[in-house]
Amino acid sequence: MKLDLELVPERDLKNKPDEKHLGFGKYFTDHMLVIKYTHGEGWHDAIIKKYGDFSLDPAAMVFHYGQAIFEGLKAYRGTNGANYLFRPADNLRRMNDSAKRMCMPALPVDYVLEALKKLLEIDQQWIPKAPGSSLYIRPTMIASEAGLGVKPAKEYLFYIILSPVGAYYPEGFNPVKIYVTDKYVRAVKGGVGEVKTAGNYAASIMAALEAQQKGYTQVLWLDGIERRYVEEIGTSNIFFKINDELVTPALSGSILPGITRDSVMKLAQHWGVPVVERPVSIDEVMQAVEDDSLQEIFASGTAASISPVGALNYQGKEYPIHGEKIGPLAQRMFSELQGIQYGSLGDIFGWRVAL
Numbered sequence: 261m262k263l264d265l266e267l268v269p270e271r272d273l274k275n276k277p278d279e280k281h282l283g284f285g286k287y288f289t290d291h292m293l294v295i296k297y298t299h300g301e302g303w304h305d306a307i308i309k310k311y312g313d314f315s316l317d318p319a320a321m322v323f324h325y326g327q328a329i330f331e332g333l334k335a336y337r338g339t340n341g342a343n344y345l346f347r348p349a350d351n352l353r354r355m356n357d358s359a360k361r362m363c364m365p366a367l368p369v370d371y372v373l374e375a376l377k378k379l380l381e382i383d384q385q386w387i388p389k390a391p392g393s394s395l396y397i398r399p400t401m402i403a404s405e406a407g408l409g410v411k412p413a414k415e416y417l418f419y420i421i422l423s424p425v426g427a428y429y430p431e432g433f434n435p436v437k438i439y440v441t442d443k444y445v446r447a448v449k450g451g452v453g454e455v456k457t458a459g460n461y462a463a464s465i466m467a468a469l470e471a472q473q474k475g476y477t478q479v480l481w482l483d484g485i486e487r488r489y490v491e492e493i494g495t496s497n498i499f500f501k502i503n504d505e506l507v508t509p510a511l512s513g514s515i516l517p518g519i520t521r522d523s524v525m526k527l528a529q530h531w532g533v534p535v536v537e538r539p540v541s542i543d544e545v546m547q548a549v550e551d552d553s554l555q556e557i558f559a560s561g562t563a564a565s566i567s568p569v570g571a572l573n574y575q576g577k578e579y580p581i582h583g584e585k586i587g588p589l590a591q592r593m594f595s596e597l598q599g600i601q602y603g604s605l606g607d608i609f610g611w612r613v614a615l
């Protein structure tokens with residue numbers, strides 16, 4: 261498939277935002293990649309063109325039944341003049357897992373990765389330079405066919421947009437307070453919690469809002485059946501250091517298999533820290549807090565990389581974790597991931613892709 265380029269003339273390029281106030285997902289670059297899909301024809305009409313509106317039929321199936329999936333990864337401005345992606349093929353492969361679950365078409369991974377690199381070359385001036393900042397990459401696929409029957413659409417749009425984002429922790433890398441919800445659930449086995457489909461996030465907003473109203477940054481989700489086993493924190497995976505082991509909930513069918521999660525496990529193993537994937541009940545966590553065997557809790561995800569947890573609220577009571585300070589393993593993990601992503605450290609696992 262040919263990739264068309266319809267570039268914005270130099271004089272019409274946008275002004276870049278102030279790098280000190282980027283926030284998250286507020287600004288978008290000059291260009292986007294768009295590829296169409298039609299049943300029977302496959303993917304076609306790949307183009308990099310000016311960032312802008314789509315025209316969609318009000319009956320487009322994405323608006324009614326939610327066939328929408330996405331990914332999130334970042335491009336980093338390297339400390340040595342190069343720019344990097346982190347495990348990008350893993351994101352595209354995961355997008356295909358999401359597509360499969362949502363009865364959407366698979367992407368040609370190699371083609372899309374090359375097209376993404378081209379898009380990043382065109383908009384490379386948008387990769388911010390401020391420490392900890394990056395260019396967030398949002399691949400998205402939506403059902404564009406018009407029709408009100410509940411069935412897989414025959415037409416789709418795939419696109420990638422880019423957004424310069426600030427350091428997740430502008431005031432430094434700080435522990436967050438987390439609210440354990442036993443009122444709402446995110447996902448159940450057999451549902452769609454293990455894929456990145458839009459509806460999961462719509463369903464999570466109310467719980468996050470209520471936690472914020474109580475003074476907490478995010479919710480900790482328990483399993484949807486017994487409300488007993490720990491699953492995730494907000495839109496990130498969770499790790500516990502208990503008795504010198506790094507423990508994370510096993511992928512159960514309702515947990516999103518994070519690429520940062522996988523990277524954390526591989527790094528910890530490499531450092532000789534025992535890593536265990538298994539069911540973790542909230543009772544076990546509370547018991548470990550009581551008897552002081554719980555050393556650290558942190559969350560992992562692309563947006564914030566590593567977030568240390570400073571306190572947990574469970575059933576109305578707040579429990580400090582690691583004296584509300586950053587734990588040494590969370591700190592080491594954060595520094596190592598940053599070093600790999602920005603190119604200042606060696607990349608023993610071959611995760612970094614130079615642009």
Ligand SMILES: *Cc1c(COP(=O)(O)O)cnc(C)c1O
Pocket residue numbers: 332456492494495496497516517518519520521560561562563
């Ligand atoms: C994206 C996401 C994660 C983190 O995945 P990464 O690949 O590490 O960014 C974790 N949980 C949920 C629900 C997610 O959507």
